[in-house]
Amino acid sequence: MSQAVGINFKKSSIDALIAGFMALVLFGPIVGVVLDGYGFNTEFVRVAWMVAAVAVGRFVMSSFFQTEKGIAMAFRYANNDEGVEVLKPGHKSKMVWIIPLVIVIGLLVPFIASKYVLTVVILGLIYVLLGLGLNIVVGLAGLLDLGFVGFYAIGAYGLALGYENLGLGFWSMLPIAALMAAVAGAILGFPVLRMHGDYLAIVTLGFGEIIRLILTNWASFTHGPNGVSAPLPTFFGLEFKRRSSEGQTFHEFFNIPYDSAYKYMFIYIVLFAVVWAVLFIKHRLVKMPIGRAWEALREDEIACRSLGLNHVLVKLSAFMLGASTGGLAGVFFATYQGFVNPSSFTFFESALILAIVVLGGMGSTLGVVIAAFCLTVLPEMLREFAEYRVLMFGILMVVMMIWKPRGIVRVTRTGFAARKGVVK
Amino acid sequence: MDIVLQQLVNGLTLGSVYGLIAIGYTMVYGIIGMINFAHGDVYMVSAYITAIALALLTFFGIESFPIILVGTLFLTVAVTGAYGWVIERIAYRPLRSSSRLSVLISAIGMSLILQNYVQLSQGANQQGVPTLLTGALRFHVGDGFVQITYMKLLILFISILGMGVLTYVIQKTKLGRMCRATQQDRKMASILGIDTDKVISTVFVIGAVMAALAGVLVTLDYGAFDFYVGFIIGIKAFTAAVLGGIGSLPGAMLGGLILGLSEALFAGLISSDYKDVFSFSLLVLILIVRPSGLLGKPEVEKV
Numbered sequence: 273m274s275q276a277v278g279i280n281f282k283k284s285s286i287d288a289l290i291a292g293f294m295a296l297v298l299f300g301p302i303v304g305v306v307l308d309g310y311g312f313n314t315e316f317v318r319v320a321w322m323v324a325a326v327a328v329g330r331f332v333m334s335s336f337f338q339t340e341k342g343i344a345m346a347f348r349y350a351n352n353d354e355g356v357e358v359l360k361p362g363h364k365s366k367m368v369w370i371i372p373l374v375i376v377i378g379l380l381v382p383f384i385a386s387k388y389v390l391t392v393v394i395l396g397l398i399y400v401l402l403g404l405g406l407n408i409v410v411g412l413a414g415l416l417d418l419g420f421v422g423f424y425a426i427g428a429y430g431l432a433l434g435y436e437n438l439g440l441g442f443w444s445m446l447p448i449a450a451l452m453a454a455v456a457g458a459i460l461g462f463p464v465l466r467m468h469g470d471y472l473a474i475v476t477l478g479f480g481e482i483i484r485l486i487l488t489n490w491a492s493f494t495h496g497p498n499g500v501s502a503p504l505p506t507f508f509g510l511e512f513k514r515r516s517s518e519g520q521t522f523h524e525f526f527n528i529p530y531d532s533a534y535k536y537m538f539i540y541i542v543l544f545a546v547v548w549a550v551l552f553i554k555h556r557l558v559k560m561p562i563g564r565a566w567e568a569l570r571e572d573e574i575a576c577r578s579l580g581l582n583h584v585l586v587k588l589s590a591f592m593l594g595a596s597t598g599g600l601a602g603v604f605f606a607t608y609q610g611f612v613n614p615s616s617f618t619f620f621e622s623a624l625i626l627a628i629v630v631l632g633g634m635g636s637t638l639g640v641v642i643a644a645f646c647l648t649v650l651p652e653m654l655r656e657f658a659e660y661r662v663l664m665f666g667i668l669m670v671v672m673m674i675w676k677p678r679g680i681v682r683v684t685r686t687g688f689a690a691r692k693g694v695v696k
Numbered sequence: 697m698d699i700v701l702q703q704l705v706n707g708l709t710l711g712s713v714y715g716l717i718a719i720g721y722t723m724v725y726g727i728i729g730m731i732n733f734a735h736g737d738v739y740m741v742s743a744y745i746t747a748i749a750l751a752l753l754t755f756f757g758i759e760s761f762p763i764i765l766v767g768t769l770f771l772t773v774a775v776t777g778a779y780g781w782v783i784e785r786i787a788y789r790p791l792r793s794s795s796r797l798s799v800l801i802s803a804i805g806m807s808l809i810l811q812n813y814v815q816l817s818q819g820a821n822q823q824g825v826p827t828l829l830t831g832a833l834r835f836h837v838g839d840g841f842v843q844i845t846y847m848k849l850l851i852l853f854i855s856i857l858g859m860g861v862l863t864y865v866i867q868k869t870k871l872g873r874m875c876r877a878t879q880q881d882r883k884m885a886s887i888l889g890i891d892t893d894k895v896i897s898t899v900f901v902i903g904a905v906m907a908a909l910a911g912v913l914v915t916l917d918y919g920a921f922d923f924y925v926g927f928i929i930g931i932k933a934f935t936a937a938v939l940g941g942i943g944s945l946p947g948a949m950l951g952g953l954i955l956g957l958s959e960a961l962f963a964g965l966i967s968s969d970y971k972d973v974f975s976f977s978l979l980v981l982i983l984i985v986r987p988s989g990l991l992g993k994p995e996v997e998k999v
Binding site: 294297410418464467477478481489620623630660662670674 | 729730731741744745747748749751752754755771774775778779781782786787790791794795796797798799800801802804805806807808809810811812813814815816817818819823824825826927931934938969970972973976977979980983984987
């Protein structure tokens with residue numbers, strides 16, 4: 273083996289040359305010739321840099337994968353699609369203190385953070401909720417749902433239109449929107465869940481687009497692209513406005529000066545509580561038979577059906593639960609923005625939520641929470657790179673699938689020990 | 697009556713374009729069982745390359761329409777084919793043994809990359825190309841008339857030619873036999889000495905080339921496009937592929953025609969605002985009622 277560890281530079285150079293030529297063909301027209309009306313401007317320097325970067329990168333990669341380390345690495349990445357990591361029976365995590373700590377910090381945030389930071393954190397939490405919802409569908413049940421934004425839109429428009437037409441407020445719409453989204457999930461899911469995984473992805477994608485097109489075109493009901501305003505939550509009937517047309521407002525009742533940050537504080541605290549409730553419910557569900565059934569179905573559908581599992585019902589339960597979480601997130605989004613219009617519910621939004629789940633690790637709650645914050649808060653902080661955001665998501669999705677298809681945080685599970693008195 | 701006939705003519709050209717793009721979906725699905733989610737964006741890239749090729753050719757002072765058309769077709773087909781090859785090489789080949797979910801997510805990532813890459817390098821604004829071929833045939837029907845522009849005739853001619861050549865290649869040549877063998881049983885084909893990786897690459901290139909033909913024709917006819925144009929037409933072409941039976945080549949062409957005709961009739965007679973909703977609903981309906989499509993074989997799941 274020892275003599276094999278030489279780098280064949282001739283091979284690397286040929287690889288680099290081919291890669292450089294391909295880069296020239298690809299980048300030459302699109303990057304090098306920028307359309308301007310019916311004429312064009314040229315950007316040849318940019319093309320030269322990109323071609324050089326690709327050629328050098330390919331050369332380094334080709335050389336590295338010829339070394340012993342590189343071969344070992346390539347082998348490891350070719351075989352890393354294993355399932356969950358099983359811990360020893362009776363394993364106790366040393367990280368138990370982290371949950372109370374996060375709760376305490378989370379409750380302190382609205383009182384120390386500025387209004388801007390608070391709005392960013394609220395957005396992050398909304399995406400945590402969306403990520404958790406989609407994680408049940410994609411991560412646990414293995415159903416690729418590309419129309420998740422449809423349920424999000426149902427929740428958001430449910431609040432806005434429910435207020436406009438029926439006078440329903442935030443608190444009554446919160447459960448109703450979750451229910452509405454779940455019903456929509458059932459109506460969509462029941463016929464399509466018998467389908468093959470890839471078909472399901474396209475059908476749900478079509479569903480998300482249908483919802484958006486209806487919201488855009490049914491102008492007499494949804495006001496089309498102009499959007500609808502959504503109400504703010506109330507604190508036991510007290511409004512968070514400067515002046516109220518009826519009754520007292522929040523700051524008048526407590527006799528404190530008006531501050532527009534109060535409403536964000538309140539939304540934050542409610543959202544924080546809801547996220548924890550969803551986290552808790554999900555945590556318990558995964559350990560229940562239904563959660564086990566989701567994961568079993570994801571791993572091997574034919575085996576599950578042979579063992580008598582009703583696969584449509586199991587999938588439907590995951591689909592509806594995920595949808596209702598998406599509906600909840602939609603209500604929060606509408607009240608946080610105070611306004612909804614169809615452009616918030618494009619396919620890109622579905623892809624972003626999917627990126628959160630993929631990056632976080634399919635089925636891993638902690639991973640989804642971290643990824644949701646990374647993907648929503650980081651772009652807010654790096655405003656100057658905002659236009660590269662989508663490109664980054666795309667690259668992230670491809671690279672993660674090749675490198676770590678199970679996400680950054682691996683799912684772990686405590687193993688079972690045989691109880692006393694059980695015959696071995 | 698004249699509206700119906702006019703919409704039938706429009707639907708026929710629209711359908712042949714859908715058919716061309718659907719070929720890419722159906723062949724890739726047939727050979728490796730994945731939905732190439734980035735295929736619509738390959739079409740979008742080809743629309744940009746068409747405009748760039750046109751701008752370059754006019755810049756070099758070429759004015760005769762046939763030369764411009766052939767030059768644009770050649771350039772666009774070559775560059776788009778290269779895109780098809782590279783996309784397969786980067787995003788799909790490393791995932792050959794992974795789960796279907798991983799490959800699909802990788803394809804969605806690739807689609808986002810292509811859209812944003814074109815947006816960053818060409819700008820987010822809508823682009824356009826000048827009208828090169830004008831004039832039309834007119835037929836009087838009752839009180840009104842039906843109009844077939846020369847551009848629409850050209851679309852029909854080139855798509856029929858493209859599909860004909862492809863059918864010949866798949867049915868009669870050695871390459872086509874290799875493709876069909878790999879589609880039927882990839883492992884067996886590789887045992888028999890077929891380089892299946894190369895065949896899969898070829899299929900991606902063929903799909904991209906067909907999408908490029910559609911890209912050139914639609915861009916020359918319609919004129920305007922932006923970086924988001926591949927998404928809707930991609931889903932519709934996928935609908936066409938499913939309608940005809942995914943994996944089946946004649947199915948893709950038939951599905952394209954049926955979808956184009958029914959969509960044009962729906963737009964002309966009922967509502968053009970909801971024509972996309974109609975196509976998506978049709979897709980959902982087909983998948984529920986007859987997932988194997990018109991000409992496809994039902995998929996049998998094996999352990």
